[in-house]
Amino acid sequence: DVKVTQSSRYLVKRTGEKVFLECVQDMDHENMFWYRQDPGLGLRLIYFSYDVKMKEKGDIPEGYSVSREKKERFSLILESASTNQTSMYLCASSLFGGGAPGTYEQYFGPGTRLTVT
């Protein structure tokens, strides 16, 4: 089974702190994604990466950066955490154009609930 793990289930940080959220997948997937999920807003894509050192902005990249130095690991960085970044953060991975056309099934991690105080 594909496994996507996230470094923490719960995290509490103070305003202004630098925050690192780590995601690791074990299926050699090329694509990796970071989403945030908020009540009433659904899942929104922050960033995604289709290869090592490659990244693309999603719908809400402001206030975030990402790093992908190894294929299996994708990090989300909050340079200076703010209270409006309190949210559930979900990481996902998928194949790059592999499998049957249109598959690209995304496999999600359990999520990190981040609270910024």
Next chain:
Amino acid sequence: LAKTTQPISMDSYEGQEVNITCSHNNIATNDYITWYQQFPSQGPRFIIQGYKTKVTNEVASLFIPADRKSSTLSLPRVSLSDTAVYYCLVAPAAGGYQKVTFGIGTKLQVIP
């Protein structure tokens, strides 16, 4: 990316069949329709995908009419454990990475 519209919430009694319809009027020729399910405190998980007509697996069926402007996810004889949020996604099948939009989804509440 094609925009999708689905009901925000639905209630159903246990044992009933549930149909959740998603509208995607501007679906493109090479777009596929995918549904995900998300239980509380978990990430979404893929449940079914299709291009046209009908697709069935052990979890659900997906009905897609000829014009492909909508699709219906059908859950047979739901149980309490089917209480979840269901997301309809439309995205291209072309090779390469795929940016998709999950939206708010449909919150299904199964009632005993």
